[in-house]
Amino acid sequence: MPFSFRPRRAGLAAAGAAALALSGCGADQPPKAEAAAPVVSALTVERTSVPLALELPGRTAPFLLAEVRARVDGIVQERRFVEGADVRKGDPLYVIDPAPYRAALGSAQATLQRARANLASTTAQLDRYKVLVGGNAVSKQAYDNAEAAQLQAAADVAAAEAALTTARINLGYTSVSAPIAGRSSVSQVTQGAYVQAGSATLLTTIQQLDPMYVDLQQSSAEGLALRRDIASGSLKLEGAGKAQVRLKLEDGSTYAHPGTLEISGVTVDRDTGSVTLRARFPNPEKLLLPGMFVRASVEQGVRQGVVRVPAAAVTRNPQGEATVMLVGAGNKTEVRTVQAGALVDGHWLVEHGLKDGERLVVSGVQKLRPGVVVTPRTVAPSKLATAPGPAAPAAR
Structure with missing residues (x-):
């Protein structure tokens, strides 16, 4: 049975040859290259030098704001403006019943005439007494009384003239006119309403919208750091003019017209620890309205x-x-x-x-x-x- 072992020996020899062949191939492979330096x-x-700007929150405010209030008592007879429309300075707004004040004016005129007549009479009597007292035709006491009467009559005339002026002013107050040019708001009274001067009944308000103010809030710490940087020279102010300010509106758009910083607050608010800055912007299109929330970019200078x-x-x-x-x-x-x-x-x-x-x-x-x-x-x-x-x- 020796022939039974030959196939097995042949298989072992073939396997050994294959292993030697594989080991030989591995020995021929080159070593791995080192990783390249990252780029x-x-x-x-x-x-x-870089220009700096500070972004601050703020709200718009009218350039001028006038509260139109009643200055005499009476019934509102007429409203002569359109609510929300632009008005010019001096335009009529309301008419308050003028009848009582016309009567008061007539009474003041009559009082003045009576006072002037009395002054003329006492003045003539004083002139006569001046001649008579020199010849002892009247007593010195009578002359003094005539002089006092003439002075009192002159005072009565002055008081009557003042009362007449007051009556004219009150009659003028019955026609309420716009104190400033601007945009009117909603009327607070209607025709037939009773208004009083004592309580200064609010009739309407007028706001001037061009130009427009923007009130900004800056923390006192930021203001302190800014002043220190300027003092040290690391921050240089541009020019001698007012700082330029730009706005971003509530919808994220940038306002077309730049403004200028008008006022820098000098008092720190105890509750918020901030100071108020006020910028002025042209508003020809009336796009800015009072009370709008905005964000302002304020030029601070150039960082060196x-x-x-x-x-x-x-x-x-x-x-x-x-x-x-x-x-x-x-x-x-x-x-x-x-x-x-x-x-x-x-x-x-x-x-x-x-x-x-x-x-x-x-x-x-x-x-x-x-x-x-x-x-x-x-x-x-x-x-x-x-x-x-x-x-x-x-x-x-």
Whole structure:
């Protein structure tokens, strides 16, 4: 039975040959290549000057506001304006029953005439007594009495003239006219209503809408930081004129006409810790109405000697400090702590921590670690995407 072992030996030999062939193929394979250095976008650090603007909430307010109130008592006989329409200064608005005041005017005129007649009589008598008292034809006492009577009559005339003027004024108040030019509001009284001067019955209001004020609220801390930056020279005011202000309306659109900052508050509100700023805007189309909520971008000046760093290139360490990634010697990455100021148009304004000529990694920062060799690709600042917007508060 020796022939029974030959097939098995032949199979073992074939398997060994195959194993040797496979091991030989593995030995001929080349070693794996090292991973290539990652390519990153790098921005060359360069200091520049950046205009700053502060975004503040506010509400519109009329340039002039007049409350038209009754100045005499009486029945409203007529309303002579259209509610919500524009009126000119001096346009008639209401007519209050003038009959009682015409009568009062006539009585005042009669009183004045009587007083003038009495003055003429006493003056003539005084003139005669002046002649007679010199010849002792009348006593000195009679002369003094005549002189006192003449002075009293003159005073009566003056009082009657004042009463006549008052009567004329009251009669004029029965015709209520617009004290300013502007847009009228809803009438608070109707024809036949009784109005009183004592309670100063409100008839209507008139608001001048062109130009228009916008009242803004700024925190006292922001104002303090602004004054310190100006004093230190890091922030330079543009020109000697008033700061320019731009508006964003409630629907997110930008108001076409820029305004100017008119008033900067000098008193801090105890409840809110803010000061009130007032800006003035032209409003020829009457698009702005009193009471509208708006957001205003107020020019603050020009920040000197800062580096514009894209927001995506700035991260925070566990201590909350702003950090950036730089390409150092040998194209190795390193982390640097910086002082970031305001966020303007999608860029942090870095004041300290960077030097001119250094290379700043602006993409893929989250995937890099310090000490990694990279292949930097220089990009121009104009090629970087920005997110337009006003200056954000400084991140210290």
